[in-house]
Amino acid sequence: MSDAATGSVDPARIVLDASEISRALTRITHEILERNRGSADLVLLGIPTRGVGLARRIAGKMSQVEGRVIVSGALDVTMYRDDLRLKPARALEHTETPDDVDDKIVVLVDDVLMSGRTIRAALDALGDLGRPRAVQLAVLIDRGHRELPIRADFVGKNLPTALTEKVRVRLADTDGGEDFVAIVGGEA
Template identity: 55%
Template sequence: MIKQVMDDNEIRRALTRVAHEIIERSKGADNLVVIGIRSRGVPPAQRLAALIGEIEGVKVPFGTLDISFYRDDYSIRGAAPVGASDIPVDITDKHVILVDEVLYTGRTIRAALDALMDMGRPSVISLAVLIDRGHRELPIRADYVGKNLPTSRSESVKVSWKELGGEDAVTIVSE
């Protein structure tokens, strides 16, 4: 069974609210770098960087982070295709907004934090996600959440993005 939980307008509003929250809590956008986790965290990161930039009238640096080499399931699932990280600025002493689409077990975020630490020493790392679906396996939480979505483990949450060739939408798929 497939159930849509967010459409394009709801996604836009959620990301706009998150962008405002980030600016409010960071007291501006001066020191921010927005980094999306490849590949599905890239569209929301790109949009957040653009929204923050628009609201504050500045250009917010945006980058992508590949975590293939930091995964904890390599011995079980094997080699996944590797992408390149592309972060245009030195993240040392910056406030990094790490972005992903769905927060679930927290393992991807653990890998991303390790990957970031190897690239520099940010002053702060905050986590922004479009969906938090619960079921954490690690002590990790998001600082900014577009929508909290209670799910069961047997369900899966699918987000499609215009940038990746779909319509903007969030759906829950259950057996």
């Protein structure tokens, strides 16, 4: 992996490389399809920024398995966050749903689950779009440190971390370079 691809990340702290990310997404795809007995009535919504790319990849893998095109969308949660007054909001992204969410099974997709606050915001945003039959959560990394009673249904990797550490997810289609997940900060 080149230094340009990893930036200032110590290669020894990389916990998932591109092939491991692909394998985790393949496993998540199959778990989603098994739990829901196929892709009928499924709506995949990625949470910007990297959740959108991950949702697209899962939809692509589902399409291969199901033999039909599965599309994904995006659910911007910026205006639903409970920390807007504490720090400046990032630029608004767009919300794009590939299908009506009423009476559908919505699978929210995000890169890292930590406190659960982003997912709480996503549930609030989703409520403004309609009333899904069920909501499930797929994450590439679950690092613990929950502040809200939220858990992922589908997890690529459980990665216990210290609060002083950060988990950096980089995806080629979002960030350029190579796919990887690394731990940065904290004590090496």
